[in-house]
Amino acid sequence: MTPFTRLDARAAPLLEANIDTDQLIPKQFLKTVDREGLGAGLLYEWRFDEQGREKPEFVLNRPEYKGTGVLIAGDNFGCGSSREHAPWALLDYGIRCVISSSFADIFSGNSLNNGLLLVSLPEEQVKALQDEAKGGNHIFTVDLEQQTVVAPSGASYRFEIDPNVRNKLLKGLDAIGETLEYVGDITRFEETRRMTQPWVSA
Amino acid sequence: MAAAKTLYDKIWDAHAVASSDGDTILYIDLHLIHEVTTPQAFAGLRASHRSVRRPDRTLAVADHNTPTEGQSLGVAGVKDAEARLQLQTLERNVKDAGIEFFPMGDIRNGIVHVIGPEQGRTQPGMTIVCGDSHTSTHGAFGALAMGIGTSEVEHVLATQTLRQKKAKNFRVLIEGTPVPGVGAKDYALAVIGAIGTAGGTGYAIEYAGDAIEALSMEGRMTLCNLTIEAGAKAGMIAPDQTTYDYILGRPSAPRGAAWEMALSHWKTFFTDEGAHFDREVRIDASALVPMVTWGTSPEDVVRIDGVVPNPADFADEAKRAQVQRALDYMGLEPGQRIDQAKVDRVFIGSCTNSRIEDLRSAAGVAKGRKVAGHVYAMVVPGSGLVKAQAEAEGLDVIFKEAGFDWREPGCSMCLAMNPDRLAPGERCASTSNRNFEGRQGRGGRTHLLSPAMAVAAAIAGRLADVRDL
Numbered sequence: 001m002t003p004f005t006r007l008d009a010r011a012a013p014l015l016e017a018n019i020d021t022d023q024l025i026p027k028q029f030l031k032t033v034d035r036e037g038l039g040a041g042l043l044y045e046w047r048f049d050e051q052g053r054e055k056p057e058f059v060l061n062r063p064e065y066k067g068t069g070v071l072i073a074g075d076n077f078g079c080g081s082s083r084e085h086a087p088w089a090l091l092d093y094g095i096r097c098v099i100s101s102s103f104a105d106i107f108s109g110n111s112l113n114n115g116l117l118l119v120s121l122p123e124e125q126v127k128a129l130q131d132e133a134k135g136g137n138h139i140f141t142v143d144l145e146q147q148t149v150v151a152p153s154g155a156s157y158r159f160e161i162d163p164n165v166r167n168k169l170l171k172g173l174d175a176i177g178e179t180l181e182y183v184g185d186i187t188r189f190e191e192t193r194r195m196t197q198p199w200v201s202a
Numbered sequence: 203m204a205a206a207k208t209l210y211d212k213i214w215d216a217h218a219v220a221s222s223d224g225d226t227i228l229y230i231d232l233h234l235i236h237e238v239t240t241p242q243a244f245a246g247l248r249a250s251h252r253s254v255r256r257p258d259r260t261l262a263v264a265d266h267n268t269p270t271e272g273q274s275l276g277v278a279g280v281k282d283a284e285a286r287l288q289l290q291t292l293e294r295n296v297k298d299a300g301i302e303f304f305p306m307g308d309i310r311n312g313i314v315h316v317i318g319p320e321q322g323r324t325q326p327g328m329t330i331v332c333g334d335s336h337t338s339t340h341g342a343f344g345a346l347a348m349g350i351g352t353s354e355v356e357h358v359l360a361t362q363t364l365r366q367k368k369a370k371n372f373r374v375l376i377e378g379t380p381v382p383g384v385g386a387k388d389y390a391l392a393v394i395g396a397i398g399t400a401g402g403t404g405y406a407i408e409y410a411g412d413a414i415e416a417l418s419m420e421g422r423m424t425l426c427n428l429t430i431e432a433g434a435k436a437g438m439i440a441p442d443q444t445t446y447d448y449i450l451g452r453p454s455a456p457r458g459a460a461w462e463m464a465l466s467h468w469k470t471f472f473t474d475e476g477a478h479f480d481r482e483v484r485i486d487a488s489a490l491v492p493m494v495t496w497g498t499s500p501e502d503v504v505r506i507d508g509v510v511p512n513p514a515d516f517a518d519e520a521k522r523a524q525v526q527r528a529l530d531y532m533g534l535e536p537g538q539r540i541d542q543a544k545v546d547r548v549f550i551g552s553c554t555n556s557r558i559e560d561l562r563s564a565a566g567v568a569k570g571r572k573v574a575g576h577v578y579a580m581v582v583p584g585s586g587l588v589k590a591q592a593e594a595e596g597l598d599v600i601f602k603e604a605g606f607d608w609r610e611p612g613c614s615m616c617l618a619m620n621p622d623r624l625a626p627g628e629r630c631a632s633t634s635n636r637n638f639e640g641r642q643g644r645g646g647r648t649h650l651l652s653p654a655m656a657v658a659a660a661i662a663g664r665l666a667d668v669r670d671l
C-alpha cells in the first residue's frame with residue numbers, strides 16, 4: 001500500500017449528500033476480477049451520458065478540474081453497498097483524499113485498507129472548502145503528518161484522525177501482516193473453541 | 203457482580219482474540235463468500251503466498267450476477283462473458299482452497315443471506331461476515347453479522363479474524379400490535395425514515411420490544427437486513443424459542459447431545475437488565491400503515507396514503523436541492539399523492555424479501571387476481587430450496603395465473619448485474635433494499651415496499667394500499 005504523507009493537488013467540490021457507492025462505481029464495473037482500471041467507471045452516470053459521451057458541465061469533466069486529487073463532498077459519503085471497488089475507482093482515477101462531514105462505516109474501512117485518506121471536518125468548514133474549490137485550478141494541501149488541510153486562500157483547517165489510522169496510512173502498513181503476528185493467539189483461541197463449542201465445526 | 207452487558211457486548215467479548223494498535227482482533231465463526239467481492243481477495247492471497255486458514259468455516263455461493271433462467275446449463279450457459287469469467291474464477295478459487303460451494307443450478311444455491319440461515323449455518327452468538335453489506339441479515343439470529351470489503355475478505359481468509367473497533371450500542375424498541383397489512387418491511391422503513399441513512403453510523407443496533415418478539419424468523423431477517431440502510435454496523439435480535447425452532451433440524455444444525463449443548467450456550471446471548479445503550483428510539487407498531495419510498499435514498503419514506511414532499515417546504519438550501527433532484531429523477535410532482543404513481547414493473551425478490559414467508563404473503567394477495575395489463579411483474583425466489591418449497595405449495599401456479607413471471611433464484615433485479623433490469627424512466631415497485639439512482643438499471647425508478655404491497659401495485663398498476671384490495 002502506498003503511504004500517505006502529504007498531498008498537493010486540485011480539489012473538486014461535490015455538493016450532494018449521501019453519495020452512495022452505487023454512484024461511485026455502478027454495477028456494470030463490478031464484473032472485473034482485477035483491482036486496476038476502475039477509474040474509468042468512477043461516478044460513471046454523472047460523468048457520461050447514455051451514449052457514453054462526457055457531460056461537459058459535470059465538475060470532474062471541466063478542464064479546470066483535470067487531475068483532481070481531492071474530493072470535497074456532502075455528508076454521509078460512501079453509504080450503501082460494501083463494494084471496495086469504490087475506493088479502488090477513486091484511487092485509480094487519481095483521488096487520494098476525500099473530505100466530508102461524515103463517512104459511512106464500511107466505506108471508511110475499505111478506504112483505510114487501500115491508503116485513501118478520509119478527512120472529516122465540521123459541515124461549515126466543508127462548505128467553506130467547497131466554496132474555495134469552486135473556481136478550480138487551485139492547489140489544496142492535505143498534510144497527514146500535521147493533520148491539516150490548507151485551502152488556496154491560505155486558510156488552514158486542522159482535522160482529527162484516529163492515531164492508529166494515521167499511523168497505518170503514514171506507513172502504508174499491511175493489515176494482514178500485522179494480524180499474522182498474533183497467529184499464536186488465534187490458534188489458542190481456536191483450541192479453546194474446539195473444546196467448548198464442538199458443534200460449530202462444519 | 204459483573205457489569206451489565208448488551209447482546210452486542212457479549213458477542214464482542216466472546217470473540218476478542220487480542221488487541222493491536224487500537225483495533226480488536228475479532229475471531230470470525232462463519233465467512234460467506236460470493237463471486238463479485240472475492241476475486242481480488244484470492245488474487246491478493248496468492249500474490250503474498252498465503253493460504254485460507256479455515257476453509258471449513260467458509261461457504262461459497264454464486265448469486266450476484268447469475269441469470270434467473272437457464273441455470274441448469276451451468277456457468278458455460280451464462281451469456282455475459284465478464285460474469286462468466288467471474289463465476290469461473292470463484293469456482294477455481296474455492297476448489298483450490300477446499301471451500302464448500304453451492305454452484306449455480308445446485309438446489310442449495312441462492313442469495314448468500316438466504317443460504318446461511320436456510321442451511322443452519324447461521325447460529326446465535328456467532329460472528330459472521332461476508333463481502334456484502336446486507337450481511338446484517340444474520341443478526342436476526344442473535345449473531346454479530348457485518349458486511350466487509352474485499353481487503354477484509356482477504357484478511358478473514360488469511361487469518362479467520364477481522365480487525366475492528368467497537369461500535370456504540372443503540373436500541374430500537376418496537377412495541378404494540380400492528381394492523382393487518384403492516385409487517386417487518388414497514389417497521390424497517392419506518393426506522394430508516396425516523397433516524398435517516400446515517401442515523402446508525404458508528405452503532406450496532408439491537409431490536410427489542412413485544413412487536414419484535416412476535417415477529418417470525420423471516421420477518422426478523424427482513425428487519426435486520428435493512429439495518430445497513432440506516433448506516434449501522436450491525437442489526438441484531440436476541441435469540442428466543444422462535445430462533446431455536448427455526449434452526450432445529452437444518453442441515454448444519456447441531457444434533458442430539460450437541461444440540462442441548464449449543465442451546466445452553468445460545469441462551470446466554472441476551473441483553474442484561476440495566477445494560478447501557480448510547481442511544482434509544484421507540485416505534486409504536488400499532489400506529490404504522492404500509493410504507494413505501496418516494497425518492498432515491500431509503501430514508502425517503504412515506505405512508506402509502508401520504509404525499510411526496512415539496513422542496514419549497516424545506517428551509518435548508520442543500521436539503522431543498524436534494525429533494526428537488528430526487529423528485530426530478532423519480533418523475534414525481536411536489537406534493538402529489540404517492541398512490542397515484544403508475545408502475546411499469548414489479549420485482550419480488552432479494553435478500554430482503556425472497557423467503558418462503560414472503561412468497562406466501564405475496565401469493566396470498568395475488569390469488570385469484572390479475573396483474574394490470576401494462577405491468578411486467580417477476581418473482582425471484584431467494585434460493586433453489588425456497589423455489590422448490592413454493593412449487594410444492596402451489597405458489598408458482600398462483601403467481602403464474604395472476605400473470606407473474608416465475609424465475610430462478612439469485613440477486614437479480616435487486617442490483618441488476620444480470621440481464622434483469624429496468625429501462626430508463628421505468629418505475630418499479632420492488633421488495634429489495636435500495637432505491638439509489640440507477641440501482642435497478644440506468645434511469646430506473648425504484649419504490650421499496652413489502653411483498654404484499656408489491657403485489658397490490660402489480661394489480662392496481664400503480665402504488666396502492668394492500669388494505670384496499
Ligand code: SF4
Pocket residue numbers: 265266313314315334336552553554612613616617634635
Ligand atoms: S439480493 Fe441485493 S442486497 Fe441482497 S445480496 Fe444480492 S445484491 Fe446484495
